[in-house]
Amino acid sequence: MTSIERVSVLLVEDDEDDYLLTVDYLEQIPNYQFDVTWLSDYQGVLDQLKQQPVDLCFLDYHLGAHTGLSILEAAKSLKLNTTFIMLTGQSDERLDKEALAHGADDFLLKSEISSPRFNRAILYALSRRDLENERLERYKAEADSRAKDRFMAHLSHELRTPLTSIIGYTELLRDNRQLSNIKPELDIIHNNSQHLLNLLNDVLDLSKINASSLNIEKSPTELGPLIADLQSLFSMETKKKGIALSIVAKGDLPTVIMTDAKRLKQILINLVYNAIKFTPEGKVEVMFKLVQQNHHYCLNVAVQDTGVGIAKEKQKQIFKPFEQLQDTITRTSEGAGLGLAISAALVELFGGKITLESEVGVGSTFCFDIDLDTDIGECQPLSLAASKSDESQLCPLSLKGDVLIVEDLPEIQTLLKNLISNTGAKVACANNGLDAVNLVCSGEQTFDLIFMDLHMPEMGGREAIVTLRKQGINTPIIALTAAAQKDNIDTLLALGFDGIITKPINTELLYQSLEAHLQAKPCTSEKPASSANENATKQRILVVEDDKNTRDLMCLLFDSLGCESHSVSGFSECCALLDNDTAFDTICLDLNLADGSGLTLASEIKARECDANLVIVSGSEPPAEALAKHQIEHVILKPVSLADLKQVI
Structure with a gap:
């Protein structure tokens, strides 16, 4: 059955016979119902358009003291999304051009009202209106998307700044032996801060996925240490719940693969965390297997648990954002329901798809494939030895060198100063980019490494590094930023930054930057004596x-x-x-x-x-x-x- 579209029409006409004739022919046009309002005076027409804009307006040219052109000119100033068709009793090329110049969408003779051209003119006018509406809706959607992106960037910065202080100072307190009696309370603060950070990252990732702006950046990655990190990351959680976590490989695995290590790890963490969360007893097993398909290889991953399982009717639902197994009011597990949705989207960016097999009361198995290169290089049995990152964390650093911190927030400035000073390096601070430029260019003090925030009063980090590089300053400079999108990173590297550390400050990455640019060597746990x-x-x-x-x-x-x-x-x-x-x-x-x-x-x-x-x-x-x-x-x-x-x- 064909649907009937309702169209509101304003007929500006001072002749009743022409009004009746027009209405009669409008009623004969199929698939449309025209709701006609008949007016003839100038002010009444404008008042009607202001109060209730219409889809279609027919304007008679001759209207006593006023003309259809004067009404058209006044109506167009109201910026309405209305289609205007001028009607006149006789052909006049000059009048035709004048009407179109004033903004009319078409020009018809009254004698054509009974002809097919009348129908075509109306249908074309309504089609143009629909296209214009679609264009306006698309423009509005794009504007809303840009506004949302700006809001998310602002939200990221505003939330990461206080989280920097909360996480950073909690870590300082946890490492202080004098506060061992309150370490459980500090662990609670730290864990909940990390949970807030993970939720923030999930929301930002979901926003990027919806905007199709999330990209996979592949680089050579050691597979063994990446998998070993899962073991150390979840060992405490599984021990606390009394369940077993096993990570196995069916056959040899490549030692190095080309992949986006951060995103692959994010998928694995989400799936393993989900399995542990919904497994009250039993075990969680993560299996890796190298699979050859045609002329290329894939890394097949399966995360299997003996948990509560998922009913068949809910299995598609859980891959949607903000969906969870339990009702949100009665649920006992934390999380916003974003992990599986983000993991599924990331796997698709890798060129694969997550599959699920599950039975209520028995358990679930999530599987996915990651495409690898045609040449995978050396393969060997999986080793779960501690990763290099773990080793570097356990080994304190003794550093020689001068470091400048350029940061306008006192609490973050102090946090960085403490973290860097603990390694033995000397630290100076500047409150903004202008102070940093004056200090470095004066030559009074030389620095081996500079950490520079981007958003500061007087002069931001971007302007500061451009100024320093123009002055021939080649000191390594690391950007501190709350925004770590690829386009932002590429822009910062192009400006002359030697690296980027995102907020909240990751202590491990901070120390890696210090090791890379200062004289570093393993040392004892004793702090260097102050002079x-x-x-x-x-x-x-x-x-x-x-x-x-x-x-x-x-x-x-x-x-x-x-x-x-x-x-x-x-x-x-x-x-x-x-x-x-x-x-x-x-x-x-x-x-x-x-x-x-x-x-x-x-x-x-x-x-x-x-x-x-x-x-x-x-x-x-x-x-x-x-x-x-x-x-x-x-x-x-x-x-x-x-x-x-x-x-x-």
Whole structure:
């Protein structure tokens, strides 16, 4: 059955007979229903078009004081998506051209209303309208897509910046032996931060897939270490759940393959993580096999589990974004339901397809193929020895060289300074590109390596590197960015950057960059001793706090800011220490100590002629009059943050 399309029509005509004739012939056009409004006065027509635009407008040329041309000119200024057809009683070539010049879509004689040309003119006009609507919808969709891309880029930057601080400082705290008593809590913070980062990456990847902007970048990749990483990555999770994880190869595998290691690893992690998540008991097995097809080779991968299984009617559904096995309200497993959808899309980019075999209560097997080159080179049995990246993480670095950090955010600047200083390298900082250019070009200090953020006030990283390269500065410069799309990376490398590290800062990649550009060698776990001059320039901080965890954490944060921190647990210990040593720049006093008040202790400190800046640390705002009485100007409210302590010093 043919559908009927409804078309709204405005007929501007001052002759009733012509109106009736036009309506009569409109009703004879098949497959259309024309809803006709009849008007004849200038202002009424414009008011009608403003209030309710129509699909089609017929304009009589002669309308008393006004003409169809004047109405057409006024109507076109309203920028309507309406088709206009001019009607006149007699042929006039000049009038025809004038009507078309004013924006009419066609010109008809009234005598042609009863002819086939009338039908054709209307059908052509409606077809042009539909094409224009499609063009406008396409333009709107493209504009929306560009707006979404800009939003996603902004979202990525805004979320990665705080995640840099959360993950980076948590890693610093986890590595501090003095905080071993709170390591489980720090692990929770770190794991959840990584989970947030993974969700962010998944959403960004899905956005790129939908925009067809995600590409596969192949390079020579050692297959053994890549597979071995799976074993180390999931060993703790499987041990905690009491299930077995086995990684096996059916036959020899190539030692090196041409592939996108990052994306292949992403597929494997998603599938293995999913298998572990939905396997309450039993095992998860990952099988690799080299398969020859015609004149080329494929790497076949199967991830098999003994988990809950997937009902047949749901097996296609789980490869759709945001779909999960359980109802979102009652589900117990974390995740946004993006892993399988992204994995399926990535496998297609590799030229393959994910297949699934599953039975409820028995388990599931996900399989996919990755195309390899015709010449795969040397093959050997799979070895799950620790990868080089694991070894480099376990081996501390001892570095010689001068490093410049160009970063406008103090917390990230301090994080990088601590990470790099721990290797023994000397570190200087600049707050923006302009300061960096002035410092490097002045020749007062030479640098072996520069880490440079891209988005900074005064001068960004892009402008800064162009300026430095024009001045003949060949120092290796690594870009720090929250955006790691291929086109962005290619642009940065073309500008003269020697490498890119994305935010949040990956410690392993940071150390790899340091190893590549500085003199590096394995060393003992002891930190290099500071020189007397370095100690002399450090601010001396005393923390008076009766809670050990808070005391240790504050000292660690002060140390990360380049200070020399000391601590005591109470009123009496503080007084005893100050009797022998009053050379402190700042003293932080807990308001409620176990053996006295922090305010009273402030008076005791001043009585010992100690000129330190006194700071009260409290869980609530102390009374203003008490602070004034004891001449206390600075108060920090718990929980203490790094930004609070930075302001103190």
